[in-house]
Amino acid sequence: MVNHPIPSQVASRLRKGKAGPAAAIGGSLVTPFTIVLAVLVGIALFFLAQRFIYGLGAVTNINNGYPWGVWVVWDVVIATGFACGGYAMALVCYVMNRGEYHHLVRPALTASLFGYTLGGLSVLIDLGRYWNFWHILWPGYAQPGSVMFEVAACISLYIIVLWIEFSPAFLEHLGLKDVKAKLNKVMFFFIGLGVLLPTMHQSSLGSLLVVFGSQIHPLWQTPLLPLLFLLTAVCMGFAIVILEATLAAVGFKRDIAGELPMLSKIGKIIMGILVAYLVIRLGDLMVRGAIFKVFTSGAKSVMFLIEMAAFAYPIVVLSSPANRRRLSKLLAAAISMLTGAVLYRIDAFLVAYDTGPGWHYFPSVPEMMVTIGVIAIEVLAYIVFVRKFPILPGHSTPAAAE
Amino acid sequence: MTITRRNFLRRAAAGGTAAVAACATLAPSGAEARESHKVPENAVGLLYDATLCIGCKACMSACKEANNLPLEDTIGEKLWDTPLELSGKTYNVIKVYQSGTMENKDKAENGFAHIKRSCLHCADPSCVSACPVSAMTKDAKTGIVGYNKDACIGCRYCVAACPFGVPQFQYDTPKPEIAKCQLCRHRMAEGKFAACAEACPTGATIFGSYASLSAEIDRRRAMKPGEPNLFPLRTPDSGDTHEKAAPQYVDYVYGQKDAGGTQVRYLSGVAFDKLALPMGLPDRAFAADSETMQHTLYGGMILPVVALAGLVTAAWRGSKNHHDDDDFDMFDHPEGGHK
Numbered sequence: 001m002v003n004h005p006i007p008s009q010v011a012s013r014l015r016k017g018k019a020g021p022a023a024a025i026g027g028s029l030v031t032p033f034t035i036v037l038a039v040l041v042g043i044a045l046f047f048l049a050q051r052f053i054y055g056l057g058a059v060t061n062i063n064n065g066y067p068w069g070v071w072v073v074w075d076v077v078i079a080t081g082f083a084c085g086g087y088a089m090a091l092v093c094y095v096m097n098r099g100e101y102h103h104l105v106r107p108a109l110t111a112s113l114f115g116y117t118l119g120g121l122s123v124l125i126d127l128g129r130y131w132n133f134w135h136i137l138w139p140g141y142a143q144p145g146s147v148m149f150e151v152a153a154c155i156s157l158y159i160i161v162l163w164i165e166f167s168p169a170f171l172e173h174l175g176l177k178d179v180k181a182k183l184n185k186v187m188f189f190f191i192g193l194g195v196l197l198p199t200m201h202q203s204s205l206g207s208l209l210v211v212f213g214s215q216i217h218p219l220w221q222t223p224l225l226p227l228l229f230l231l232t233a234v235c236m237g238f239a240i241v242i243l244e245a246t247l248a249a250v251g252f253k254r255d256i257a258g259e260l261p262m263l264s265k266i267g268k269i270i271m272g273i274l275v276a277y278l279v280i281r282l283g284d285l286m287v288r289g290a291i292f293k294v295f296t297s298g299a300k301s302v303m304f305l306i307e308m309a310a311f312a313y314p315i316v317v318l319s320s321p322a323n324r325r326r327l328s329k330l331l332a333a334a335i336s337m338l339t340g341a342v343l344y345r346i347d348a349f350l351v352a353y354d355t356g357p358g359w360h361y362f363p364s365v366p367e368m369m370v371t372i373g374v375i376a377i378e379v380l381a382y383i384v385f386v387r388k389f390p391i392l393p394g395h396s397t398p399a400a401a402e
Numbered sequence: 403m404t405i406t407r408r409n410f411l412r413r414a415a416a417g418g419t420a421a422v423a424a425c426a427t428l429a430p431s432g433a434e435a436r437e438s439h440k441v442p443e444n445a446v447g448l449l450y451d452a453t454l455c456i457g458c459k460a461c462m463s464a465c466k467e468a469n470n471l472p473l474e475d476t477i478g479e480k481l482w483d484t485p486l487e488l489s490g491k492t493y494n495v496i497k498v499y500q501s502g503t504m505e506n507k508d509k510a511e512n513g514f515a516h517i518k519r520s521c522l523h524c525a526d527p528s529c530v531s532a533c534p535v536s537a538m539t540k541d542a543k544t545g546i547v548g549y550n551k552d553a554c555i556g557c558r559y560c561v562a563a564c565p566f567g568v569p570q571f572q573y574d575t576p577k578p579e580i581a582k583c584q585l586c587r588h589r590m591a592e593g594k595f596a597a598c599a600e601a602c603p604t605g606a607t608i609f610g611s612y613a614s615l616s617a618e619i620d621r622r623r624a625m626k627p628g629e630p631n632l633f634p635l636r637t638p639d640s641g642d643t644h645e646k647a648a649p650q651y652v653d654y655v656y657g658q659k660d661a662g663g664t665q666v667r668y669l670s671g672v673a674f675d676k677l678a679l680p681m682g683l684p685d686r687a688f689a690a691d692s693e694t695m696q697h698t699l700y701g702g703m704i705l706p707v708v709a710l711a712g713l714v715t716a717a718w719r720g721s722k723n724h725h726d727d728d729d730f731d732m733f734d735h736p737e738g739g740h741k
Contacts, residue, residue: 057573064489064570067558095713097720128556128571128578135535141553145693148534148559150700188721192714196706203699210695211528211563213661213688214680223695356567356678 024390025252034383037376044373047366048125056128060367065359066350071126073349074371076119077205078342080155081236083115085244086162087198088237092269094191101262106169107248108241110391113162114378120159122374123152147207154201161194169389202233209348217352218290219297219304224280225348231277232341238270239314239334239341246331248392256327264324270337271318274311303347310340435694438662438687439526445545445612446585447523447665448599449619452677453508453649454633455516455606457496464601465494465520468586487519490572493583494520494598499676508649508671515670517677518607520598521568521583522657522664523547524687529560529569531689537580538569545612545665546587551579565661565683585609595637605635605644612665614638619655622648622669662687 051059062069085108093101124130135141136152143149165187171180206229209216222228242263249256256263285291295301314333323329350361363371386392466473466483473483474491485492497519502512509515527547529538537554540547549569556578560569572578586596594600599609608618618638625631625648632643649671656674657667661683668674675681699705 053576055573055575055578056571060573062558062573064561064567067561067571094720095716097716099720126557128558129551129554130556132535132553132555135553135555141535143534143536144700145531145696146534146559147692147696148532148557150696152534188717189714191717192710195713195717196710199709200700200706207692207695207699208559211532211688211692213528213565213691214683215562215565223691226695226699353562355562356680 024388025254025386025392027252027387029384029387034380037380040369040376041373041380044370044376047370048373050366051125051370056126059364059370061361061364062367063359063361065355066353066361068349069361070363070367070371071122073346075122075126075374077345077349079115079119079122079374080205081202081233081341081345082240082338083112083119084198084202084233084237085109085240086112086165086237087195087202088234089241090165090191090195091234091237094188095195101266103259104241104245104262104266106166106391107244107386108237109162109166110169110382110385111240111244113166114381114385116155116159116162118374118378120155125370147204147211150204151201151208154197154204158194158197158201161190161197164190165194169391172390198233199230203227203230205229205233205345206348212353215353215355216348217293217297217300217354218288219285219293219300220348220352222284222288224284228277228281228344231273231280232344235270235273235277235337236341238266238273239337241266242330242334243338246327248386252386252392254392260325260327263327263330267318267324267330267333270333271315274315274337278308278311278315300347300351303343303351307340307343307347310336310343314340436690436697438685438690439540441525441612441663441665442541442543442545444543445665446590446595446610447545447612447615447667448520448585448596448607448609449615449638450518450607450666450668451622451633452515452517452606452668452670452672453651454604454646455496455518456604457498457516458603459496460601460603461518461598461607462492462494462496464597465583466492468589468597469493471581488568488570488581490570490574490578490581492570493581494518497678499672499678501676510672510676513672515672515677516606517668517670517679518598519568519678520666521547521585522566522666523583523585524661524664526662526687526689528563528565528661528687528689528692531692532559532563534559541587544585544587544590546585547582548584548587549580549582554580556580563688565680565688599636602635605633608634608637610638615667619667619669623651623655627651659685662690 047059056062060069060071062071086105089101089105089108092098093105124133127133136149137156142153164183167183168180168187171177171183203226206225206227209221209225210223212221214221245256245259245263248254249259282291285294293301294304297304313336317323317329317333317336320329323333462485463483465471471493472491474485474489475481476484476486485495487497488495495518497517499515499517501510501514504512504514506513507515523546525545527538527540530540530547532538534557535553535555537550538547538560539550556571558571558580560580561571568582570581572581586594586598589595589597596607596609599607602608608615610618615638618634622631622633627648627650629648630645631648632645634640635642635644651669651671652673654674655667655669656679657664660680662685668677668679670677673681
């Protein structure tokens with residue numbers, strides 16, 4: 001990262017504390033870091049070729065007891081949770097009308113754009129009969145009673161909405177000012193849609209498990225799955241904004257002081273949602289009488305308790321206003337929150353899933369390399385975009401940015 | 403313009419009102435829980451009586467032949483077809499329960515018992531409810547759960563959802579299909595019936611209408627253990643029978659109610675949890691739970707449309723309050739919406 005040649009005028013602009021309009025940060029695209037990412041993408045492509053020539057079993061460890069592996073649970077269920085930054089920020093900034101968060105919207109939206117676009121595309125890797133993928137949205141084939149239909153329809157539509165929401169960044173770059181002006185007049189509609197769609201499919205990712213019935217352990221199987229998945233998805237969105245702002249500050253050597261007050265408010269929101277989540281989750285366990293299984297379910301109990309700790313830690317840390325003003329504490333809380341939410345998804349889909357004796361699943365190395373390759377593509381695309389397009393909050397006037 | 407707490411609360415209240423209105427609109431439809439589907443009136447099915455099964459596996463080879471399935475070598479000796487479980491190449495498999503010295507047939511202690519594994523053809527199948535592309539279907543008349551590979555996208559939601567672990571995905575080919583018993587519906591079109599029942603030499607598996615099989619189940623359960631009785635071959639009314647001492651059945655008909663009931667039912671002398679059939683499934687189908695939830699949230703798209711109206715209004719107000727000029731730029735207003 002030390003090799004980034006930041007032009008002097010850009011660098012001086014970045015040092016000013018006050019957050020201004022978004023601007024491309026420039027700099028070289030070829031760095032040791034981006035080369036490593038490109039190599040990871042190459043490795044993933046090698047294994048993907050095997051998958052398409054020989055079948056899913058040649059690369060993955062999935063089987064008829066665990067038909068869904070990391071290509072579903074990480075690439076779609078968790079990756080789209082990570083990509084909820086744009087959703088969470090749009091929710092507070094435009095729907096709750098808290099304009100002060102505005103500078104965080106576009107970087108969050110960018111991460112959402114790539115997270116969802118790649119999550120949507122990586123579904124094709126996992127589909128056994130991918131050439132039929134269009135059936136899921138085609139009248140005559142589409143089956144609205146299926147939870148997966150709802151997830152697929154909403155994610156597909158949301159990817160389109162994300163590109164529309166993001167397009168002002170493109171249109172600026174391409175000089176299409178008229179189109180941009182017209183689009184901005186109706187943008188409020190797409191913003192509304194861009195909040196509704198993730199609300200629907202992030203909750204439905206939890207609903208997917210309802211039909212599994214007693215194959216899902218009672219610590220996770222509940223009619224409240226959609227609500228619990230939704231709350232953690234929103235929370236992941238806020239936590240990822242803190243993580244992103246920090247990574248961008250470190251990676252691109254930017255001053256984060258201008259964004260810190262907003263990040264600390266986000267920390268407070270995360271704390272509030274997590275309290276609600278834990279009250280609902282534990283309350284539901286008590287009402288269903290499953291609370292007694294917390295200590296008696298072996299490895300599942302251990303995983304449950306780790307999850308709880310990861311969700312409780314951010315509440316403790318963020319309850320102190322002094323901690324909320326420190327980036328290190330905010331970051332620790334955000335990472336703990338994300339860990340909890342990732343574990344919740346892995347636990348619900350894989351650890352809690354028991355289809356009968358004799359079945360085991362742990363991802364193979366090639367399987368994980370494909371998932372890592374997808375993440376690498378995402379990070380690469382993010383770097384290219386923030387260097388070439390006005391994404392990150394600038395620190396000067398628009399005139400100086402030219 | 404700055405956002406005061408009062409302003410913020412007022413807008414939040416407006417949004418909340420919309421949400422409450424949405425819930426009120428939806429409440430009546432939300433209250434209608436979808437019941438489990440019933441077995442169709444003219445449904446067909448199988449009865450497998452474990453006490454009659456001798457483990458000859460004639461049903462397995464008949465199934466492979468009827469469905470053009472390849473042999474499977476799991477012991478590496480390339481001698482004969484040796485599937486150990488249902489798989490991408492096997493729709494039907496006979497397994498055996500073993501205990502202690504294995505002296506007594508159909509006894510849990512020091513005994514053994516056979517079990518046939520194949521699709522149970524649920525009254526309200528999870529696979530059909532889960533399938534996003536109508537590749538899994540339940541025939542309205544026969545109740546047979548069929549599969550159409552030309553519709554299938556290979557997402558394996560059916561594999562994961564089935565409480566009996568029946569649908570099997572083919573992981574070893576670039577053009578995979580879901581493998582599962584479809585009760586030889588292609589043979590029924592030719593006036594024949596399930597190959598497994600036709601091939602069974604002892605009448606352990608018989609094919610018939612759901613109603614006729616129900617009558618046969620009742621007849622067998624009423625028999626006095628140890629007394630000679632007649633058992634039909636192939637179908638309940640084939641007229642072709644053999645005489646055998648009535649067995650001691652456990653007091654349970656598997657499939658009568660399990661997971662909403664199934665069209666393939668089982669009788670046994672050994673408890674079913676020892677035969678790898680999941681016990682303790684609720685009488686209500688999981689598909690009914692899942693679809694009730696989906697219907698509550700998305701029935702008539704009422705809730706999503708009301709929510710969208712509320713969200714779009716909020717976003718529109720946000721833009722109007724901040725910028726009255728036509729050049730308003732949602733993404734580029736400096737100073738975070740304060741002009």
